[in-house]
Amino acid sequence: MSELARFGVSLEKTLLDRFDQLIGKQQYTNRSEALRDLIRRELVQRQWQEGSDVAGAITLIYDHHRRDVISRVTDTQHDFQEVIISTQHIHLDHHNCLEIVAARGKAEKVQRLADALRAIKGVRHTTLSMSSTGREIE
Amino acid sequence: MSELARFGVSLEKTLLDRFDQLIGKQQYTNRSEALRDLIRRELVQRQWQEGSDVAGAITLIYDHHRRDVISRVTDTQHDFQEVIISTQHIHLDHHNCLEIVAARGKAEKVQRLADALRAIKGVRHTTLSMSSTGREIE
Amino acid sequence: MSELARFGVSLEKTLLDRFDQLIGKQQYTNRSEALRDLIRRELVQRQWQEGSDVAGAITLIYDHHRRDVISRVTDTQHDFQEVIISTQHIHLDHHNCLEIVAARGKAEKVQRLADALRAIKGVRHTTLSMSSTGREIE
Amino acid sequence: MSELARFGVSLEKTLLDRFDQLIGKQQYTNRSEALRDLIRRELVQRQWQEGSDVAGAITLIYDHHRRDVISRVTDTQHDFQEVIISTQHIHLDHHNCLEIVAARGKAEKVQRLADALRAIKGVRHTTLSMSSTGREIE
Numbered sequence: 001m002s003e004l005a006r007f008g009v010s011l012e013k014t015l016l017d018r019f020d021q022l023i024g025k026q027q028y029t030n031r032s033e034a035l036r037d038l039i040r041r042e043l044v045q046r047q048w049q050e051g052s053d054v055a056g057a058i059t060l061i062y063d064h065h066r067r068d069v070i071s072r073v074t075d076t077q078h079d080f081q082e083v084i085i086s087t088q089h090i091h092l093d094h095h096n097c098l099e100i101v102a103a104r105g106k107a108e109k110v111q112r113l114a115d116a117l118r119a120i121k122g123v124r125h126t127t128l129s130m131s132s133t134g135r136e137i138e
Numbered sequence: 139m140s141e142l143a144r145f146g147v148s149l150e151k152t153l154l155d156r157f158d159q160l161i162g163k164q165q166y167t168n169r170s171e172a173l174r175d176l177i178r179r180e181l182v183q184r185q186w187q188e189g190s191d192v193a194g195a196i197t198l199i200y201d202h203h204r205r206d207v208i209s210r211v212t213d214t215q216h217d218f219q220e221v222i223i224s225t226q227h228i229h230l231d232h233h234n235c236l237e238i239v240a241a242r243g244k245a246e247k248v249q250r251l252a253d254a255l256r257a258i259k260g261v262r263h264t265t266l267s268m269s270s271t272g273r274e275i276e
Numbered sequence: 277m278s279e280l281a282r283f284g285v286s287l288e289k290t291l292l293d294r295f296d297q298l299i300g301k302q303q304y305t306n307r308s309e310a311l312r313d314l315i316r317r318e319l320v321q322r323q324w325q326e327g328s329d330v331a332g333a334i335t336l337i338y339d340h341h342r343r344d345v346i347s348r349v350t351d352t353q354h355d356f357q358e359v360i361i362s363t364q365h366i367h368l369d370h371h372n373c374l375e376i377v378a379a380r381g382k383a384e385k386v387q388r389l390a391d392a393l394r395a396i397k398g399v400r401h402t403t404l405s406m407s408s409t410g411r412e413i414e
Numbered sequence: 415m416s417e418l419a420r421f422g423v424s425l426e427k428t429l430l431d432r433f434d435q436l437i438g439k440q441q442y443t444n445r446s447e448a449l450r451d452l453i454r455r456e457l458v459q460r461q462w463q464e465g466s467d468v469a470g471a472i473t474l475i476y477d478h479h480r481r482d483v484i485s486r487v488t489d490t491q492h493d494f495q496e497v498i499i500s501t502q503h504i505h506l507d508h509h510n511c512l513e514i515v516a517a518r519g520k521a522e523k524v525q526r527l528a529d530a531l532r533a534i535k536g537v538r539h540t541t542l543s544m545s546s547t548g549r550e551i552e
Binding site for chain 4: 278283285286287288290294295308311314315318319413414
Binding site: 165167178179195199233234242253254259263266271273 | 303304313317333335337362372374376380392394395401404405407409413414
């Protein structure tokens with residue numbers, strides 16, 4: 001962990017009161033922690049825009065009874081194996097599976113993996129969580 | 139304007155360096171100003187979620203040659219006149235109009251106005267900017 | 277207006293029922309209109325990602341009593357005058373102004389204008405609505 | 415799987431051409447599949463807004479060397495165990511962990527779990543993927 005720096009911030013008093021109220025509701029224990037989170041969120045957004053090395057999670061919902069859907073999902077994951085870390089598979093009910101793919105690599109490639117999975121017939125919903133490798137937000 | 143409060147923030151040194159780099163690119167002149175903006179953005183988001191009094195802008199793209207589109211857009215705006223401040227109309231080309239509706243009121247009502255305009259046949263695209271009346275972010 | 281094309285879509289019956297329910301709530305009068313809107317929204321998102329010619333609206337909230345804020349907002353708008361179509365100014369209360377800038381040009385330049393306005397000391401909140409020149413969604 | 419319904423859509427020819435181009439790039443094999451995805455995305459958004467039963471994934475980035483962070487993350491997950499299905503833990507490097515929590519339940523409770531994890535000191539970044547239990551988009 002990096003050593004700590006300390007600096008002063010000046011803020012309108014009414015704005016500070018509103019911020020304190022908000023972070024209270026969000027269960028933060030102090031302002032520095034809440035501000036660190038706002039800053040890191042900005043940095044991570046920027047990393048995805050700039051195409052840096054990122055990490056993320058792709059969620060898929062599909063019906064495993066649909067012909068070929070499992071083999072296509074698996075084939076596509078193999079095509080992108082250099083950006084896939086691991087996959088978690090959850091049986092939501094008799095038909096529906098939730099699969100969560102942990103991915104890491106160039107933002108553009110992780111995005112393309114999400115697109116390729118979304119386009120598979122039988123995959124009903126896809127999301128892409130844009131997170132970080134952690135290094136750039138230490 | 140409210141009087142200023144001053145407080146200290148502690149942050150990992152590497153994180154602070156990255157933040158300074160980012161806000162340099164974003165043309166901020168100092169950290170307090172950048173942090174104030176992050177805080178206000180959070181507060182405004184919360185106001186929309188909680189259904190407070192908000193302000194915002196709705197953009198519409200439509201082809202004024204489409205039968206009845208202008209009269210329907212106008213009728214709908216009259217139905218919601220208590221949340222509409224004013225409307226700016228721009229002729230993008232021979233066919234396409236950009237109309238920007240400045241609105242103010244309960245978040246839920248401004249949202250409903252945007253939905254009603256979006257649903258009009260001939261309105262091709264609608265956006266809703268979620269801004270603030272200014273009072274809650276002083 | 278372009279001539280109409282007609283094509284068939286096949287959809288799970290339960291999904292179609294849910295879609296009909298949703299667009300009923302959203303006040304659409306028919307499925308084609310609702311689907312057109314979903315398609316155009318996708319196209320406009322893509323235009324912004326690809327840096328095409330776009331149109332949009334930037335909202336600003338500021339306190340006109342803050343020293344120099346008006347002159348800085350005006351100076352910045354002049355620096356970007358080739359992407360600004362017009363500006364609408366609304367007096368929200370004794371202190372707060374809502375200014376809505378209608379802009380048109382390369383996506384990247386409109387984005388930079390929004391960033392430059394956001395960074396001005398005294399500008400409290402900024403949003404950027406990503407809309408279209410209309411031509412690409414006819 | 416539900417039986418299929420078939421219906422006709424009418425669309426401006428130029429708009430249809432642009433849509434075909436877009437879905438080609440997105441690797442879709444036919445229009446119905448692309449439209450189904452747009453429709454399902456709308457339905458899932460609505461489910462989260464309305465507070466229905468949903469599924470989702472929460473990603474966390476944290477430094478496991480930070481004092482107490484692991485025990486706090488674990489304690490919080492136990493407090494919300496009725497909405498947590500399972501957790502996947504990935505060692506990104508010597509310091510950084512990526513943890514992905516698969517969750518299912520009322521939208522509001524899953525959101526509160528994400529907030530509680532975000533507020534833990536030492537958790538550097540959090541995202542919440544809004545997905546579906548699959549049932550409502552069949």
